[in-house]
Amino acid sequence: MIRILAVLVVALSASPWSARAAAEPEVTVTLSATPSEAQVGDRVRLEVRVRARGGNIEDLRLNDLKKHLELEIVSHQTMRPMQFSFGFGSGVQKESSIANIYVLRPGAAGTYEFSPAVAKVDGKIYRSEPLTLVIRPSASDARDPSNPASAPGADLSGARYDPRAFLRTVVEPTEVYLGQQVNITVYLYTRIRLAPQSVVPSKPSMDGFWVHEDPITSLQFETVSVKGQQYRAYPIQRSAAFAQRSGELTIGPPKIAFDAGTGNFFDAPQRIERVGVPVAVRVKPLPPPVPLNAVVGNYAIDARLDRRTVKTGDAVTLRVNAGGVGNVNDLRIDLPPIAGVRTLQPAIRDQQRLTNGQLSGTRSWEWILIAESPGEHHVPPIELHFFDPDTETYQSARTPALSFSATGAAKAPEPTIQAVDAPPKPSTATFGPIRVYSALTRDQTPVRDRGWFAWLLALPPALFVLLWLGAAVSRRRERRGTTAGAVQRKLLREAESALQADDPRTFYDRIVASITHALDARLDESVAGLPHTQLLERLSAEGFDDDLNQRLINELEGADFARFAASGVNRDEMERCLKRTSAIIERIQRSASAS
Amino acid sequence: MRVSFIAFVLIVAPLLGCATASAQQAPRTTEGSSLTKIFESANVAASRGDHATAIASYVKLIESGVHDPDVYFNLGTSFAQSGDYPRAILNYERALVLRPNESKATENLRDAEKALEEERAELEGEATIQRSSSISDAAYGTVSEDALAYAMLIANLVFFAALASVSIGRRRHRWIYALLLASGALLLISALGLATKAGLLRDGPRVVTLEDRLVLREGPDPRAQLRGEARGGDRGELVDRDRDFVKLRMVSGLEGWTRASGVGLIDSDHGRH
Numbered sequence: 001m002i003r004i005l006a007v008l009v010v011a012l013s014a015s016p017w018s019a020r021a022a023a024e025p026e027v028t029v030t031l032s033a034t035p036s037e038a039q040v041g042d043r044v045r046l047e048v049r050v051r052a053r054g055g056n057i058e059d060l061r062l063n064d065l066k067k068h069l070e071l072e073i074v075s076h077q078t079m080r081p082m083q084f085s086f087g088f089g090s091g092v093q094k095e096s097s098i099a100n101i102y103v104l105r106p107g108a109a110g111t112y113e114f115s116p117a118v119a120k121v122d123g124k125i126y127r128s129e130p131l132t133l134v135i136r137p138s139a140s141d142a143r144d145p146s147n148p149a150s151a152p153g154a155d156l157s158g159a160r161y162d163p164r165a166f167l168r169t170v171v172e173p174t175e176v177y178l179g180q181q182v183n184i185t186v187y188l189y190t191r192i193r194l195a196p197q198s199v200v201p202s203k204p205s206m207d208g209f210w211v212h213e214d215p216i217t218s219l220q221f222e223t224v225s226v227k228g229q230q231y232r233a234y235p236i237q238r239s240a241a242f243a244q245r246s247g248e249l250t251i252g253p254p255k256i257a258f259d260a261g262t263g264n265f266f267d268a269p270q271r272i273e274r275v276g277v278p279v280a281v282r283v284k285p286l287p288p289p290v291p292l293n294a295v296v297g298n299y300a301i302d303a304r305l306d307r308r309t310v311k312t313g314d315a316v317t318l319r320v321n322a323g324g325v326g327n328v329n330d331l332r333i334d335l336p337p338i339a340g341v342r343t344l345q346p347a348i349r350d351q352q353r354l355t356n357g358q359l360s361g362t363r364s365w366e367w368i369l370i371a372e373s374p375g376e377h378h379v380p381p382i383e384l385h386f387f388d389p390d391t392e393t394y395q396s397a398r399t400p401a402l403s404f405s406a407t408g409a410a411k412a413p414e415p416t417i418q419a420v421d422a423p424p425k426p427s428t429a430t431f432g433p434i435r436v437y438s439a440l441t442r443d444q445t446p447v448r449d450r451g452w453f454a455w456l457l458a459l460p461p462a463l464f465v466l467l468w469l470g471a472a473v474s475r476r477r478e479r480r481g482t483t484a485g486a487v488q489r490k491l492l493r494e495a496e497s498a499l500q501a502d503d504p505r506t507f508y509d510r511i512v513a514s515i516t517h518a519l520d521a522r523l524d525e526s527v528a529g530l531p532h533t534q535l536l537e538r539l540s541a542e543g544f545d546d547d548l549n550q551r552l553i554n555e556l557e558g559a560d561f562a563r564f565a566a567s568g569v570n571r572d573e574m575e576r577c578l579k580r581t582s583a584i585i586e587r588i589q590r591s592a593s594a595s
Numbered sequence: 596m597r598v599s600f601i602a603f604v605l606i607v608a609p610l611l612g613c614a615t616a617s618a619q620q621a622p623r624t625t626e627g628s629s630l631t632k633i634f635e636s637a638n639v640a641a642s643r644g645d646h647a648t649a650i651a652s653y654v655k656l657i658e659s660g661v662h663d664p665d666v667y668f669n670l671g672t673s674f675a676q677s678g679d680y681p682r683a684i685l686n687y688e689r690a691l692v693l694r695p696n697e698s699k700a701t702e703n704l705r706d707a708e709k710a711l712e713e714e715r716a717e718l719e720g721e722a723t724i725q726r727s728s729s730i731s732d733a734a735y736g737t738v739s740e741d742a743l744a745y746a747m748l749i750a751n752l753v754f755f756a757a758l759a760s761v762s763i764g765r766r767r768h769r770w771i772y773a774l775l776l777a778s779g780a781l782l783l784i785s786a787l788g789l790a791t792k793a794g795l796l797r798d799g800p801r802v803v804t805l806e807d808r809l810v811l812r813e814g815p816d817p818r819a820q821l822r823g824e825a826r827g828g829d830r831g832e833l834v835d836r837d838r839d840f841v842k843l844r845m846v847s848g849l850e851g852w853t854r855a856s857g858v859g860l861i862d863s864d865h866g867r868h
Binding site: 430442457 | 662671683706755793
């Protein structure tokens with residue numbers, strides 16, 4: 001009993017400690033690289049680890065790995081060991097850890113800074129120390145920065161430089177003779193990691209060339225130095241091309257698309273596309289005099305007959321093999337006619353191979369020679385001319401003279417080659433009947449090409465524009481005339497109506513308004529409020545003649561007077577006043593036109 | 596009054612000009628006795644079944660500058676009756692360029708294609724003739740280029756007359772707006788049709804391959820690398836020339852260089868083979 005109580009006391013006394021331990025886990029986050037200094041191409045082990053005693057690890061991140069695309073991830077391993085501890089005092093304790101181990105291969109020299117790795121344990125963030133990884137140039141690069149041994153080299157001809165990745169077309173040589181081999185290699189220079197399976201190259205156009213492709217089955221690279229930076233140069237396209245015509249031929253710009261990324265499942269790849277530049281190749285004609293069917297290369301030729309004796313009417317096979325360096329597709333051989341022998345079209349077979357960037361091959365001709373008459377038949381030597389671009393000389397190779405004998409009487413030749421195609425069956429379609437009448441129209445210029453078509457097409461819009469402009473000008477003038485003239489006419493009509501109605505007050509009111517309006521329109525300002533003396537000065541200043549001025553003032557004064565003494569005005573005087581006013585307004589308007 | 600004047604200026608005056616110009620540029624037809632005799636002798640030869648003589652005479656007419664749909668029709672028929680279907684197709688196509696809505700030429704063209712397919716299927720098991728099937732060709736196939744040009748001129752006149760009436764005239768009837776819309780649409784359609792017919796929407800003049808298994812190569816040289824083969828009667832476009840070689844883009848998308856003698860041009864603007 002005493003023993004049980006003791007255990008309970010100990011357990012109760014330990015429980016606060018265990019609760020505190022659960023609330024505050026012990027967490028350690030580490031970020032390390034082994035070695036921390038390395039050379040380009042070396043392997044570096046980068047380890048990110050979090051250890052938590054008494055807590056749950058929720059996350060562990062190293063964000064900067066995405067940033068350094070020059071560091072290729074060779075392998076990635078995640079370890080999650082977990083450990084439980086049992087004991088009095090601290091109760092059950094869980095110790096867990098996560099470790100991400102990356103094996104990196106640096107592609108470029110430099111100092112790579114890693115910000116602290118971040119771990120999340122029970123919702124709380126913990127960080128490691130930052131890390132600096134120093135990568136030095138490799139020993140070979142350090143000795144020779146320009147790296148002349150590598151094929152791509154530091155020369156950037158045929159490339160559009162880009163600090164991250166670019167394409168370069170290397171053409172060797174850039175000046176050739178017609179039919180001479182040109183080696184074309186397209187390189188991808190890159191400082192960033194690429195996913196090999198995502199590389200999609202596009203072949204450059206090579207119009208004017210006969211091309212033999214040298215397929216690249218796996219991406220291999222060599223490290224080269226360009227502008228002080230280390231690049232990986234991947235050959236992505238390799239061809240042996242033979243110019244088919246002289247002049248300047250252009251090899252089109254190559255294209256490529258590939259994914260760049262960390263290689264990590266959780267990181268989205270970045271699609272990168274690049275286009276190269278076109279490269280010109282100058283193709284010279286072969287130097288004259290050019291022997292018959294001369295080609296570029298170096299060839300040997302031999303010939304043999306499959307038998308030396310045949311019955312007359314039977315066939316022998318003449319096989320000629322020409323082999324050597326060059327494009328055997330260009331080889332042409334003409335077998336001269338042989339008396340007493342019928343020669344069928346030859347069967348031609350080619351074999352080609354690309355060895356160390358040099359195309360070579362064999363072309364075989366097989367002639368069927370049918371002896372149509374008995375006796376000894378001689379096959380003349382066959383000569384092949386070729387041009388060596390290195391020495392710029394023509395050389396020749398020839399077969400030995402061959403002969404065979406035909407025995408027995410001549411017989412009617414049997415067709416050696418049967419017609420392959422059966423004669424076409426007559427079609428069931430009926431064509432025709434033919435046209436008996438025709439206008440026999442001559443070649444006509446289409447309406448669209450006749451000279452008047454364009455003019456007629458342009459005429460309506462041109463007329464429209466002219467009419468529209470004319471209408472706009474006319475409307476503007478009309479508008480101006482309407483505002484002045486129409487009001488003027490309206491006022492005089494009202495005066496006339498007042499005259500007919502025997503209403504002197506209204507009549508003279510309209511007479512004054514009419515004259516005032518005419519002056520307003522003429523002077524572009526209102527003269528309604530001006531005393532007559534000032535009005536006279538204004539009119540004189542405007543250039544009105546004195547007679548008109550005097551008449552105008554008199555008429556206004558008379559009208560003003562008559563408006564207020566309407567009973568003393570008779571109809572005749574009103575009619576005269578209307579005529580005088582019309583005359584005055586006409587003179588005002590004329591003066592306006594003259595000015 | 597004003598609207599009438601505008602209509603007169605915009606419609607009647609250009610139409611008068613058009614009529615005058617047409618009268619001046621009226622197509623010259625030749626009824627010369629020599630050409631007629633050649634045509635008649637060709638017809639006699641064709642009716643006797645002497646297709647070689649008939650073809651030679653029709654070709655002579657064409658080389659003499661005759662550019663007539665009936666002559667092309669007869670030439671196509673002579674080729675078809677002699678079993679040369681690719682050349683028959685070419686000449687029926689030419690006849691249809693000059694007189695697009697002719698049903699007999701269309702029917703004979705389909706018959707020639709069918710006969711070629713049957714002949715090829717007999718030998719090879721299956722066969723297909725590659726034809727052009729663009730929407731624009733289908734839409735404007737039955738309208739001649741000149742008809743479209745005249746339609747464009749008239750639509751142009753009416754459109755601008757209606758536009759002038761709307762923007763300048765004082766009275767604006769509803770039917771003028773309808774006329775404006777209708778003529779604008781016709782102007783657009785005819786301009787598009789004319790561009791199609793004139794080949795502005797194509798990369799080059801249309802061609803028919805005359806030889807079966809016409810080899811298309813990488814470059815204009817008989818030694819250039821092989822890209823593929825076109826079959827006789829297939830349609831394509833001529834996109835480039837280099838000496839005696841032409842670069843073709845076939846309806847199937849195949850593109851390459853071949854000898855000019857192996858193809859025939861359908862469209863007249865670019866000469867004939």
